[in-house]
Amino acid sequence: MNQILQSKPDEAKPGSLWRCQDEAERIRFYQAATDTLLAPWTEFLWHTVQAKLAEVKHGNLPLWRQTIAALPELVLSSSDLDTGVLRAGLPEDCDDAARQQLYRLLQQLHPWRKGPFEICGMTIDAEWRSDWKWKRVQPHIKPLAGRLTLDIGCGNGYYCWRTVGAGAKFALGIEPYLLSYTQYLALRQLFGQHLMTVLPLAAEELPDTMRAFDTVFSMGVLYHLPNPLAHLEKIRGLLRPGGELVLETLVIDGGAGDILVPEGRYAKMRNVHQIPSCRCLEEQLTKLGFSHARTVDFTRTTVKEQRSTDWMRWHSLQDYLDPNNPQLTCEGYPAPIRAVIVAEAP
Numbered sequence: 438m439n440q441i442l443q444s445k446p447d448e449a450k451p452g453s454l455w456r457c458q459d460e461a462e463r464i465r466f467y468q469a470a471t472d473t474l475l476a477p478w479t480e481f482l483w484h485t486v487q488a489k490l491a492e493v494k495h496g497n498l499p500l501w502r503q504t505i506a507a508l509p510e511l512v513l514s515s516s517d518l519d520t521g522v523l524r525a526g527l528p529e530d531c532d533d534a535a536r537q538q539l540y541r542l543l544q545q546l547h548p549w550r551k552g553p554f555e556i557c558g559m560t561i562d563a564e565w566r567s568d569w570k571w572k573r574v575q576p577h578i579k580p581l582a583g584r585l586t587l588d589i590g591c592g593n594g595y596y597c598w599r600t601v602g603a604g605a606k607f608a609l610g611i612e613p614y615l616l617s618y619t620q621y622l623a624l625r626q627l628f629g630q631h632l633m634t635v636l637p638l639a640a641e642e643l644p645d646t647m648r649a650f651d652t653v654f655s656m657g658v659l660y661h662l663p664n665p666l667a668h669l670e671k672i673r674g675l676l677r678p679g680g681e682l683v684l685e686t687l688v689i690d691g692g693a694g695d696i697l698v699p700e701g702r703y704a705k706m707r708n709v710h711q712i713p714s715c716r717c718l719e720e721q722l723t724k725l726g727f728s729h730a731r732t733v734d735f736t737r738t739t740v741k742e743q744r745s746t747d748w749m750r751w752h753s754l755q756d757y758l759d760p761n762n763p764q765l766t767c768e769g770y771p772a773p774i775r776a777v778i779v780a781e782a783p
């Protein structure tokens with residue numbers, strides 16, 4: 438049985454915030470991108486990340502760094518990336534003391550929004566059942582085998598691992614929120630190296646004309662952006678000609694031209710700018726030159742899919758709905774419905 442050996446020393450160089458952003462990681466990233474359309478951009482992306490991380494000041498950084506540094510070195514017998522509960526290791530790969538140590542360390546990275554994951558028999562039951570979204574998305578998109586993919590706003594990387602599990606050639610994720618990025622670094626230490634990398638970047642920080650990716654996922658991001666059309670234009674420049682956009686976002690049940698611009702908060706979220714109808718989104722994509730824009734899924738979010746758990750102990754969807762009418766948010770807007778829209782880049 439593999440036991441936790443000891444905490445690794447913190448090897449972070451002065452000025453670098455996470456020891457994973459080191460030379461070995463750079464080489465792995467460059468090598469993975471070789472022979473893909475990403476290759477000409479790796480240098481630029483890596484330096485952008487370095488410059489950004491060198492400037493970061495966040496009160497929780499010491500805790501996050503300590504957490505990553507204290508994660509045990511486990512030799513795990515197997516992992517499974519092609520399953521709803523992403524699994525690293527088996528219960529017998531560590532003893533209960535080691536599992537408790539893992540639990541305590543990973544809880545320091547609370548709140549866990551996306552999952553589930555299972556590490557040596559310990560389940561990270563995140564706020565969202567991200568596997569339910571994947572089930573609504575995957576049957577409708579081009580098979581991922583052999584594709585170069587980008588997941589914008591990938592959180593802790595849940596869907597990047599799923600993409601690799603589905604056979605992608607290489608999955609790049611970008612995520613500007615540093616706690617989610619730190620969760621990715623922690624998970625990667627447990628899952629080991631795979632054909633994927635997450636970079637702590639926002640979509641706006643990517644070059645406009647990469648024209649590199651076979652598939653770009655933008656899931657749960659559009660309504661957070663003040664200029665959603667600019668985001669769709671950005672994605673058009675990231676996809677190779679004929680590449681596939683997979684857009685998942687909040688929508689309203691309406692027709693062409695219908696769009697909700699919430700006054701103040703929506704479901705208690707401060708940063709929801711616009712919620713269009715599916716027709717509206719399809720039309721916008723068509724006007725931007727995408728072809729075959731089509732809605733492949735339209736689902737009301739339930740309190741079983743988004744809920745408080747031991748790994749996300751704060752309020753969740755049921756606290757954001759009108760207690761007398763769950764078809765409405767507490768502000769009186771239509772309750773969250775999410776759609777998946779697929780289209781091909783010109």
Ligand SMILES: C[S@@+](CC[C@H](N)C(=O)[O-])C[C@H]1O[C@@H](n2cnc3c(N)ncnc32)[C@H](O)[C@@H]1O
Nearest residue numbers: 589590591592612613614639640656657658661
């Ligand atoms: C609601 S979460 C969705 C996470 C995941 N994609 C999913 O579908 O479950 C939105 C994510 O987008 C990220 N995000 C927000 N603005 C972004 C931007 N400009 N570029 C890239 N990601 C962004 C947030 O940090 C957050 O992780």
